[in-house]
Amino acid sequence: MPALAIRLRGVVKRYGPVTAVAGFDLDLPEGTCVGLLGPNGAGKSTTMRLLTAQAIADEGELEVLGHRLPGDSKSARAVMGVVPQLDNLDTTLTVEQNLLVFTHLYRVPRARREEAIERALVLANLTDRRKARADQLSGGMRRRLLIARALVHEPRLVLLDEPTVGLDPQVRQELWALIDRLRSEGVSILMSTHYIEEAERLADTVTVMSHGRAVAVGRPADLVAEHAGREALEVYGPPARLREVEDDARERGWPTRRTGTSVTILRADGLNGELPEGERRQATLEDVFVLLTGEEIS
Amino acid sequence: MTPHSGSAHNEVRARLGSPEEGADARTEPRVRRLDRAALQGVLVREVVNFGSFWRSSTFSSTVEPTIYLLAFGFGFGSLVSKVNGLDYVQFVGTGTVATAVLFSSVFPGMFSTFVKYQFQHTYDAILAAPVDTEELVTGEALWIAARAGTYGCVPMLVAMAFGLNPAWGMFVVPVIAFVSGFGWACFGITVAAVMKSIDNFSYVTSTVITPLFLVAGTFFPISNLPQWARIAANVNPLYHCVQLVRHAVFGFQTEDLWHLGFIVVFGLVMWRIAIARMERRLVD
DSSP states (O other): OOOEEEEEEEEEEEETTEEEEEEEEEEEETTOEEEEEOOTTSSHHHHHHHHTTSSOOSEEEEEETTEEETTTHHHHHHTEEEEOSSOOOOTTSBHHHHHHHHHHHTTOOHHHHHHHHHHHHHHTTOGGGTTSBGGGSOHHHHHHHHHHHTTTTOOSEEEEESTTTTOOHHHHHHHHHHHHHHHHTTOEEEEEESOHHHHHHHOSEEEEEETTEEEEEEOHHHHHHHHHOSEEEEEEOOHHHHHHHHHHHHHHTOOEEEOSSEEEESSTTSOOSOOOSOEEEEOOHHHHHHHHHOSOOO | OOTTOOOHHHHHHHHHOOOOOSSHHHHSOOOOTTOHHHHHHHHHHHHHHHHHHHHHHHHHHHHHHHHHHHHHHHHGGGTOOEETTEEHHHHHHHHHHHHHHHHHHHHIIIIIHHIIIIISOHHHHHHHSSOOHHHHHHHHHHHHHHHHHHHTTHHHHHHHHTTOOOOGGGGGHHHHHHHHHHHHHHHHHHHHHHOSSGGGHHHHIIIIIHHHHHSSSSSSOGGGSOHHHHHHHHTOHHHHHHHHHHHHHHOOOTTHHHHHHHHHHHHHHHHHHHHHHHHHHHOO
């Protein structure tokens, strides 16, 4: 069994009356990419803060690359890179200067600093923008710079907090390629996201998080098979008709989910009884996500 | 204060695990409290950033006290020719060094700290690297103090143009300005850590900073004030800075040990308070 880059056991974090993380377990084997999937408020960002000791857990065990947190977190932070959800580049500095600052913060030895900056520039495909100020870059370039900044010290583990939130599809694909490259180089990755496709494409295993807990863990395909079956049936119609279908399904014990414009009956391939008319399609991770994390938006 | 009397957060960190000399320790950078490498990281970030705003910062930090010096020096100077045996311009020229130190340390401490953690989220990025709040605050305060040590000398140089005689003691002035500026920087960082909104800063400016700035023996000697005001001035760190600077220029006295002791203790106490308050603010 490979060593674990991250090992969390029974982690609890409370903010006053709110319990943001409520007994969370997580294993991240070295060299793999784990997707932390959950709706807003599920505790993903708090988990990320716990891993850098910017939040201190009330209960539980946290281990990062063999270092116990929070006591030994500084050693852990020295060998991991963090890509924050919020852009916190130094906007008046150039691309190169932003990277230079982080070679110092991450203690890259003087003799290797220049090389580290070059490598990061190539990785982020920003070599020809090296002299541009950060506030002159496009949204996608800034994101790439944020990622490159977290990699100057060749970390063994990278935390990506919602790496593509708010970006258009083209830029998102570009970042996926970058993350995929890291993964193929053997870097361990923990990526929080609420984009299903992102988790599906990049993650070796997915941990679905809801109300501060892991509600499902597994490979994306296995999770779909286990929780949503092979096929789903989409039933369209006016709201009254949708309610009728839902009530009917509940009576028969069929799992359903709302998709806004339709009701989806899950496990449509294995259900007994006469199914209503609708469109059959393959079950997806999104079905699992909505099924497990609830449909209400809190 | 012992080296291990760190704040609650550090104690938590120390209790829950000590650095192990395991297999990883050989290849990974060694870490400890108040790491030189961490301080260097924070300072390099400041120095590189300073390259993009040094003009405006230098302008405001030097022009403002110079205006005070000229306005008071010539305004009052026409009414008062001598104070405590000194020409009024010499009296104010040495006194406004402390003003320059105060302005160039407490305001960056307050405003840029608040902006960096609240609006730019810079501290989130720094604390995700192997840097602790203690090192972050110390690095920021050292950098502000270094600037105060430099800018603090400007009024003295201007006063020299208006007849202040050079003295060897002037070479000590940057050091006094640095020590004093460190304390005020930490005071400003504490204010930033405690305040919920940047608008609340005006409460501190008008009730704390303005009175301290006026009753420090900068523009008029405190020896002529009522006794309560003299006592109040003695707990004002700025007063001790004014006295030290003046004596550095016109001749040290034994009481300067007391003045020096006061600003050193002020700096150390504010340093620990700033770290504790920032840690409460930055670490949940």
